[in-house]
Amino acid sequence: MGAAALVLGIIGTVFAIIPGLFWIAIPLALVGLILGIVGRKAAVTNNQPTGTATAGLVLGIVGLVLGILMWVLCGLLVSSAKKGFEQGLSDPKLNQEFNKAFEKALEESQKQQQQQQNK
Amino acid sequence: MHPELFRLHLGAYERPFYSYGACIVLGVALGIVVAVARARRYGVGRFDELAVGLLGLSGGIAGSVALYVIVHAREFLADPSLFRSPGLVFYGGVVGGAIAIALYCRKFGVPMAAAADAGAPGLALGHAVGRVGCLLGGCCYGRPCAADFPFAVRLHDAWRHPVQLYEAAGLLVIACALAALSRVLRPRPGALIALYLGGYAILRILTEWLRGDDLERGFVWPGVLSTSQAIALGMLLVAIALYVSRRPQGAR
Numbered sequence: 143m144g145a146a147a148l149v150l151g152i153i154g155t156v157f158a159i160i161p162g163l164f165w166i167a168i169p170l171a172l173v174g175l176i177l178g179i180v181g182r183k184a185a186v187t188n189n190q191p192t193g194t195a196t197a198g199l200v201l202g203i204v205g206l207v208l209g210i211l212m213w214v215l216c217g218l219l220v221s222s223a224k225k226g227f228e229q230g231l232s233d234p235k236l237n238q239e240f241n242k243a244f245e246k247a248l249e250e251s252q253k254q255q256q257q258q259q260n261k
Numbered sequence: 262m263h264p265e266l267f268r269l270h271l272g273a274y275e276r277p278f279y280s281y282g283a284c285i286v287l288g289v290a291l292g293i294v295v296a297v298a299r300a301r302r303y304g305v306g307r308f309d310e311l312a313v314g315l316l317g318l319s320g321g322i323a324g325s326v327a328l329y330v331i332v333h334a335r336e337f338l339a340d341p342s343l344f345r346s347p348g349l350v351f352y353g354g355v356v357g358g359a360i361a362i363a364l365y366c367r368k369f370g371v372p373m374a375a376a377a378d379a380g381a382p383g384l385a386l387g388h389a390v391g392r393v394g395c396l397l398g399g400c401c402y403g404r405p406c407a408a409d410f411p412f413a414v415r416l417h418d419a420w421r422h423p424v425q426l427y428e429a430a431g432l433l434v435i436a437c438a439l440a441a442l443s444r445v446l447r448p449r450p451g452a453l454i455a456l457y458l459g460g461y462a463i464l465r466i467l468t469e470w471l472r473g474d475d476l477e478r479g480f481v482w483p484g485v486l487s488t489s490q491a492i493a494l495g496m497l498l499v500a501i502a503l504y505v506s507r508r509p510q511g512a513r
Contacts, residue, residue, distance in 0.1 A: 165344065172319050176361075179312045183369055186308075203315070207286050214282030214398075 143181035147198025150174030154205030164212035167205055175202030263397045284394025289318060292387025296380035303375040303447070313376045314383075316365050317358040324357015325349040352492065374450035374507070381453040382443065385436035388461070392429035401425050403471045422471045431464040451507040459500030462493040469493075 154171030157163045178199030185192045231237075266280040293314040300310035328350040330337050337343050366373040395401040396414070403422030406413055413420040438460070439453055446452045469490050480487050486494075 168322070172323060175315060175319055179315060179365075180368075183308070183312065187369075206319075210286060211278060211282040214279050214285070 143177050144185060144192075144195030144198055147174045147178035147181050147202065148194050149198075150177065151198045151201025151205055155201050155208065158205045158208035158212060161212075164209045168209040168213065171202050171205030171209055174198055175206060178202050266397075279398065281394045281398030281400075284397065285391050288387035288390030288394070290387075291390055292380070292383035295383030295386055299379045299382070299443070300376070302443075303372075303379040303450075305371060305376045305379055309369065309371045310376060310379055312365060313362050313371070314380060316361040317380075320361025321354035321358035322349075324360070325351060325354030327357065328353025372450065374454070378443070378447075378450055378453040381457045382436045382439040384454075385432050385439060385457055385461070389429040389432035389436065392425045392432065396423060396425040396429075401428075401472070403427075424468050424471050427471070428464060428468050431468070432461070435460040435464070448509045449507050452504055455500045455504035455507065459497050459504065462497035462500060465493040466490050466497075 150170050151174040154167045154174055157167035157170065178195050178201075181195035182192050182199055185195055263280055266278045266283050268277045293311065296314050297307050297310045300307050305313075326347050326349060329348045330344075332350060333343075333348075337347075362376070363373060365371065366376065392401070399416060401424065402416050403424035405419040406422050408420040410420070410422075412423055412426070414423045414426075415421075416423075435457060439457060442456070443453055446456075469487055
């Protein structure tokens with residue numbers, strides 16, 4: 143159990159550092175953490191060495207902490223991007239400019255089509 | 262508001278660290294340290310208390326994500342990429358954490374009520390630190406108030422009540438009260454955690470009046486009782502029942 147905790151803790155920590163993969167890291171680190179706790183407790187009661195399980199426990203904590211930091215980061219970025227987008231949509235000035243640009247682009251494409259037909 | 266704490270530069274690797282996440286981690290760490298330091302007095306092993314804290318956290322995360330996914334099951338099935346960043350439902354976290362702690366205590370013969378009491382002041386302290394993170398991150402804000410109000414903060418284009426700080430201060434008071442009462446209440450396991458639950462429920466009902474984001478979270482009784490207040494009211498009743506049902510050990 144301690145070895146499984148260690149492996150999950152290592153994978154979880156590595157995934158937590160890689161941008162965009164924290165959502166895999168958090169469950170892995172969580173399971174590693176739980177296995178580490180239970181494994182260390184079982185090792186203590188059976189008078190077996192606790193090193194592996196303790197290392198798994200610590201790496202589980204590290205992976206979880208890093209994963210949570212990344213999660214908050216991602217959540218904030220997504221929500222602020224969404225807010226900015228919605229603000230842009232409801233802004234009348236921006237809407238006007240967008241419509242103008244759109245009409246201009248439409249006219250130009252029509253012109254190009256006419257030119258091609260004339261040729 | 263001060264969402265970004267610092268930015269880490271390691272060559273081409275650049276990562277911002279947000280104060281909200283940092284406050285959550287700091288609050289959890291502080292709470293667990295206080296809980297572990299108090300464990301021996303309650304006849305709970307230090308590692309057991311650490312395990313209870315970490316399992317409560319793990320079960321809490323798992324439970325709150327699980328409830329969020331269940332509530333939004335239809336959207337998640339339609340768009341599995343949502344799993345990358347699911348939201349959280351706080352009350353799912355409470356249930357998940359409680360289940361994880363109960364399983365551990367039952368399996369390894371740890372007195373659950375004593376472990377909970379040892380952790381109660383730390384829990385309140387960590388909760389307070391987390392609320393400061395809310396202020397820095399700009400969530401859980403209050404309704405607009407007069408600009409010359411002494412505590413007013415500038416948040417989301419308005420002067421507002423710093424409800425996050427009111428709550429943090431209240432939680433700090435609760436933490437101190439729990440620490441002060443712990444000696445008196447030690448023969449009555451479970452009473453301290455009941456006081457935390459009840460105290461926070463009352464605090465939440467009071468601060469909710471000043472919150473400006475209650476429209477997002479809905480009302481049970483429009484204009485009078487918001488969803489959070491209704492749940493807090495239920496929590497208060499549970500806390501009272503828990504407190505009353507706890508008899509001093511040896512007096513039975």
